[in-house]
Amino acid sequence: MAAAPPKYVYRFSEGSREMRELLGGKGANIAEMARLGPPIRVPSGFTVTTEACIAFLEAGGAVTDDLGRQIDAALGELEEEAGRRLGDPSDPLLISVRSGARVSMPGMMDTVLNIGLGDEAVAGLAERTQNERFAWDSYRRLVQMFGNVVAGIDGMLFEGAIRAARSQRGASLDTELETDDLRSLVEEFKRIFLEQTGREFPQDPRRQLVEAVGSVFESWNGARAIEYRRLNGIPDDWGTAVNVQQMVFGNRGDDSGSGVAFSRDEITGAPRPSGDFLGNAQGEDVVSGTRDTSDLEEMAEMLPEPHRQLIEIVESLERHFGDMQDVEFTVEEGTLYMLQTRTAKRPPHAAVRVAADMVEEGLLSREEALSKIDAAKLEALLHPSFDPEFDLDPLARGVPASPGAAKGRIVFAAERAVEQAAEGERVILVRPFTEADDVAGFHAAKGILTSEGGKASHAALVARGMGRPCVCGASALDIDLEAREMRVDGTLLREGDPIAIDGTSGVVSIQDVPLVETEMDRYFQTVLDWSDEFGRLEVRANADRPADAVNARRFGARGVGLCRTEHMFLGDDRQAVMQRMILADDETARRDSLAELEPLQRGDFEGLLAVMAGMPVTIRLLDPPLHEFLPRAEDLAVEIERRVATGGRDEAVERLEGELHRVRQLEETNPMLGTRGCRLGLLFPEVYEMQVRAILAAAVAVREREGSAPELEIMIPLVDYERELVAMRELVERTAAGVVEGLGAEPVPFSVGTMIELPRACLIGDRLAAHADFFSFGTNDLTQTTLGFSRDDSEGRFLTEYLRRKIVSRSPFETIDTDGVGELVRTAVERGRRERSDLALGICGEHGGDPDSIAFFHGAGLDYVSCSPFRVPIARVAAAQAAIAAKV
Ligand code: ADP
Ligand code: MG
Ligand code: MG
Numbered sequence: 001m002a003a004a005p006p007k008y009v010y011r012f013s014e015g016s017r018e019m020r021e022l023l024g025g026k027g028a029n030i031a032e033m034a035r036l037g038p039p040i041r042v043p044s045g046f047t048v049t050t051e052a053c054i055a056f057l058e059a060g061g062a063v064t065d066d067l068g069r070q071i072d073a074a075l076g077e078l079e080e081e082a083g084r085r086l087g088d089p090s091d092p093l094l095i096s097v098r099s100g101a102r103v104s105m106p107g108m109m110d111t112v113l114n115i116g117l118g119d120e121a122v123a124g125l126a127e128r129t130q131n132e133r134f135a136w137d138s139y140r141r142l143v144q145m146f147g148n149v150v151a152g153i154d155g156m157l158f159e160g161a162i163r164a165a166r167s168q169r170g171a172s173l174d175t176e177l178e179t180d181d182l183r184s185l186v187e188e189f190k191r192i193f194l195e196q197t198g199r200e201f202p203q204d205p206r207r208q209l210v211e212a213v214g215s216v217f218e219s220w221n222g223a224r225a226i227e228y229r230r231l232n233g234i235p236d237d238w239g240t241a242v243n244v245q246q247m248v249f250g251n252r253g254d255d256s257g258s259g260v261a262f263s264r265d266e267i268t269g270a271p272r273p274s275g276d277f278l279g280n281a282q283g284e285d286v287v288s289g290t291r292d293t294s295d296l297e298e299m300a301e302m303l304p305e306p307h308r309q310l311i312e313i314v315e316s317l318e319r320h321f322g323d324m325q326d327v328e329f330t331v332e333e334g335t336l337y338m339l340q341t342r343t344a345k346r347p348p349h350a351a352v353r354v355a356a357d358m359v360e361e362g363l364l365s366r367e368e369a370l371s372k373i374d375a376a377k378l379e380a381l382l383h384p385s386f387d388p389e390f391d392l393d394p395l396a397r398g399v400p401a402s403p404g405a406a407k408g409r410i411v412f413a414a415e416r417a418v419e420q421a422a423e424g425e426r427v428i429l430v431r432p433f434t435e436a437d438d439v440a441g442f443h444a445a446k447g448i449l450t451s452e453g454g455k456a457s458h459a460a461l462v463a464r465g466m467g468r469p470c471v472c473g474a475s476a477l478d479i480d481l482e483a484r485e486m487r488v489d490g491t492l493l494r495e496g497d498p499i500a501i502d503g504t505s506g507v508v509s510i511q512d513v514p515l516v517e518t519e520m521d522r523y524f525q526t527v528l529d530w531s532d533e534f535g536r537l538e539v540r541a542n543a544d545r546p547a548d549a550v551n552a553r554r555f556g557a558r559g560v561g562l563c564r565t566e567h568m569f570l571g572d573d574r575q576a577v578m579q580r581m582i583l584a585d586d587e588t589a590r591r592d593s594l595a596e597l598e599p600l601q602r603g604d605f606e607g608l609l610a611v612m613a614g615m616p617v618t619i620r621l622l623d624p625p626l627h628e629f630l631p632r633a634e635d636l637a638v639e640i641e642r643r644v645a646t647g648g649r650d651e652a653v654e655r656l657e658g659e660l661h662r663v664r665q666l667e668e669t670n671p672m673l674g675t676r677g678c679r680l681g682l683l684f685p686e687v688y689e690m691q692v693r694a695i696l697a698a699a700v701a702v703r704e705r706e707g708s709a710p711e712l713e714i715m716i717p718l719v720d721y722e723r724e725l726v727a728m729r730e731l732v733e734r735t736a737a738g739v740v741e742g743l744g745a746e747p748v749p750f751s752v753g754t755m756i757e758l759p760r761a762c763l764i765g766d767r768l769a770a771h772a773d774f775f776s777f778g779t780n781d782l783t784q785t786t787l788g789f790s791r792d793d794s795e796g797r798f799l800t801e802y803l804r805r806k807i808v809s810r811s812p813f814e815t816i817d818t819d820g821v822g823e824l825v826r827t828a829v830e831r832g833r834r835e836r837s838d839l840a841l842g843i844c845g846e847h848g849g850d851p852d853s854i855a856f857f858h859g860a861g862l863d864y865v866s867c868s869p870f871r872v873p874i875a876r877v878a879a880a881q882a883a884i885a886a887k888v
Helices: 017-036 050-058 065-082 121-129 132-150 155-169 179-197 205-219 223-232 283-288 296-302 304-321 348-360 366-371 375-382 414-422 436-444 458-466 522-534 546-554 565-569 572-583 587-611 633-647 651-666 678-683 685-706 722-743 759-763 765-769 779-787 798-804 818-835 851-860 869-887
Strands: 009-011 045-048 095-101 111-115 240-246 257-262 274-279 325-332 335-343 399-402 405-411 427-431 447-450 470-472 477-480 485-488 491-494 498-502 507-509 538-542 560-564 616-620 711-716 750-756 774-777 840-843 864-867
Touching: 009 017, 009 065, 017 045, 017 050, 017 095, 017 240, 017 304, 017 335, 045 065, 050 065, 050 205, 050 240, 065 205, 065 240, 095 205, 111 132, 111 205, 121 132, 132 155, 132 179, 132 205, 155 179, 205 240, 223 436, 257 283, 257 296, 257 304, 274 283, 274 296, 296 304, 304 325, 304 335, 348 366, 348 375, 348 522, 366 522, 366 869, 375 869, 399 458, 405 414, 405 447, 414 427, 414 436, 427 436, 427 477, 427 498, 436 458, 447 458, 447 498, 458 470, 470 498, 522 869, 538 546, 538 869, 546 587, 546 869, 560 565, 560 864, 565 572, 565 587, 572 587, 572 651, 587 616, 587 685, 633 651, 678 685, 678 722, 685 711, 685 722, 685 750, 711 722, 711 774, 722 750, 722 765, 750 759, 750 765, 759 765, 759 779, 759 818, 765 774, 765 818, 774 818, 779 818, 818 840, 818 851, 851 869, 864 869
Parallel strands: 405 427, 427 447, 447 470, 538 560, 538 864, 560 616, 616 711, 711 750, 750 774, 774 840, 840 864
Antiparallel strands: 009 045, 045 240, 095 111, 095 240, 257 274, 257 325, 325 335, 399 470, 405 498, 477 485, 485 491, 498 507
C-alpha cells in the first residue's frame, strides 16, 4: 500500500505562528491572527505549503493529483464558510492567491486578486453588490494581473490600453473611467491575452486558481526572487507557500478603504501607531503610490470605529508577537479585516529606540530586546546629517522616508548606479518610483530620491531596510528617464550632476552642503550600556591618529587594538625624509634620516597616547613593504628623460638615476609576500629601534603630563618563526631600557606581542606564546595567506563569480571563513594558551567589526576585537548578542 500523501494544505484555523517553515511567514501569521479571534477578523482561507512548492518544482512544474485533491477539499470548506461558490454565476466567491515565503521578500513574488470572475460571474457580482462599475473594475484587474503574473504578458501592454481608454474619456485617473469603459477594457485585455498566449483567458475559475498557485510556485525560481535570495543569503530550497483567501473589498464606497499600519512610528520608532490609509480603494492602490494617501489621524475622521479597532488590534498584535508589527488591512462597508501582520522593518535608529522603549514598557527583557537589533545596520546611526549651521537653499522637498544625509552624483537607473559605484563614484539613485528590479541599485547608491510615493512606497521600505538615506515623493522633480535628465522648477539636472538629500528632513539640494556627524541619542546610549553588561569580548578600535582615537572613545572603545605606524610616515614633511632613509646607501645615512623622523614620530605617539590615557594601546611596528613610500620607477624614468631632454645631464639627473636604481632594487613581484613586517626589522633594525625610542619617550612624556601611564603594547607584525620573535623582542627590550635610562625616568611598563597572520604562526602558537605577552590575529593577511586569495585582486574579479556560483556564500574578507581561517585561529588559541594560560588574545582585522565574525571570535575564546572606530558600536552590540546567544 502506498504511504499516505503528505499534508499539503492547511486551513487558516489549523496553523499558527510557529509553523512558518511550512506555511511561510505570511501564512503562519494569518493563521495566528485567525486563531486569536475577535476583535481580529481575517477573511477565511487556506495555505498550500512550502513542501508542496518544492514537490511541484521537482515534478517539473506540475500540480499533482494529490495536491489538486487537497486544494479542492479545502476550497469546498471555504465555499461552505463563505456561503458562496467559486464561479457561481449569480453570487460568485472571489479569492486571492498570495505568495509568502518563510521570510518576507517584499514585492519579490506575485499575488493575483479577484480570482473567480468570468463573463458570467461578473454579472452576478454586479447584481449582488448593486455596483456594476465595481464588478467590471474587479474583472479588469483579474485579467490584467492574471495575464501579467500567470501568463507572463508584458504589463506595459495592459497599461497602454488603460492609458488609451483614459485619453478617450478625457480622464486623468483610472477612477474616472466608467462602467462602459471598463467593459471595453476587459474585452481589450482578453484580446491581448489571446494574442500573446494563443489561448483564451480561462473562464473556468478552478483553472484560474490552479494556474495561479502554480505560477506563484514558479515565481520562486524567477530571476528577481533568485537575485533577492542571493543578496539576502536566503537558501534556494526553502520554497514559498501560497495563501488562498476570500476577497474583501476596500473599494465599495465611502465606508470602505485599505491601508497599512505600524504598531509604532515606522520612521522614528516613537511609541504610537502610524500608517497610510486610502478611502474607497484596494490595497494595491495604497502601495503603488498613484494616489495620495491619508495618515491614521485622517482615517479616524473618515471611519472612526474601524480606526479604533485597528489601533487596539495593532497594539495587541505587538504584545502578542513581542515585536513591532507592520499590518495590512481593508475596511469593507465599515467592517475591518486584517490581511497580514509581520515584524516591521525599521530604520536602525528606530530599531534602537523600539528596543529601549519595549524594555522600559516591560514588554521585553533586555536580552530579548538586544537580540532583535540588526547590529550590522547600526553604522547607519552614525551617518552624517546636513550641517544645521549651513545656509540651506532647498531645491525641492519630499517625504523624509529613511534617515541620514547623502551626497553624490545623479544616476537615473539602477544599472548605472551599480556601474558607477564599481568605479568608485558616490551616486544618488533618482527615479520616479522604484521596483524590485532596482534593488541592486540601492546597494550601490549612497541615497535614493524619488518623485512619487510616500513612506509606504517600495523605495522607502527597501531603503529603510538597508539603512540607506531616502527622500520620496519629491513631486517638483520632473524626471525624463530616457533623456537621463530632470527639471526641477527652472533647473535642469543631468546624469552625473551633484545632488544632496537629507532623509531625516526630506530636503533635496544642489548646494555642496557640508555633512556633520550625528551624536548618539539616549536610546542608542542605553542599548550600548546594556551591551557592555552582557558582552564578554572587549571592544577596541583601530586608530592611527589622535582624531581616530577621539572617535574611538566617543563610540565607547576600551582601548586601541591596532595603531598602524606607517601612516605616520606619509604627509609632505615626512615622506621626503622617509624616502631619503630608504634610499640611503649605508646605515649611517639611514640613521641620519631616522634621527630627523624620530621627533615627528614621538609627537604622533604623544598625541595618541594622551587621548587614550589609562587604556591599552597596541602599537604595531612598521609593516608595509618599503617601496610603498617611494616614487614609482616609471615616474622617475619619465622625469629623468624630461630633464635630459631639456637641460642635459647634470647632478640632479645623476641623483635621480641613483634613486631609480635603488627603487628597481627594492621592487618586488609579490610585495605582500615580500620584504615587510618583522622582515624589515631584521634587515633594518635601526628603523624599529627608532620607533621603539619614540614610543617609550612619548609614554614617559604623557605619564608626566596626564599623571597615568598608558598601557603600552608593542606588536611585531608578520611573524613566521620563533626566532624572528625572539630577536625582535630582544631589540624592543634593549632599546626601551636605553631610552628610560637616558631620560633618567622610572621604567614604563609595556608588553610585547605578535600579530598572528600567517598559517605557520598559528600552527606554532605554543612556541610563539613562550615569547609573546599577547597574540593579535591579523585576519586580513591570514585570510589572504590561508586561501591564497589576494585581497586586492580577488574582490570584484573571481570572487564575484564564486559568490554567484555559491562556491562561497560570503566574501571571506567580510565574514571570517570559519572552516579554514577560523580553524587556524582556534588552533593558535588552543596551542598558545596551553603554553601560557594568561596569554591575551585579540583580533584586529576587518572582521573585528562584522557581527557574524564576532560571534565566531566569542566562541573561539578571544579576549577582545578591534575594529574601525565607526564600527565600535556594532561590535559592542554584536559582542553582547554573541554572549546572549551562547547562553541560551
Ligand atoms: P505582498 O506580499 O506583495 O504584500 P500580498 O499577498 O500581501 O502581497 O497581497 C498584496 C495586496 O493585495 C495586499 O496588501 C492586499 O491589499 C491585497 N489582497 C490580498 N489578498 C486580499 C484579500 N483576500 N482581500 C482583499 N485584498 C487582498
Ligand atoms: Mg502584503
Ligand atoms: Mg597584516
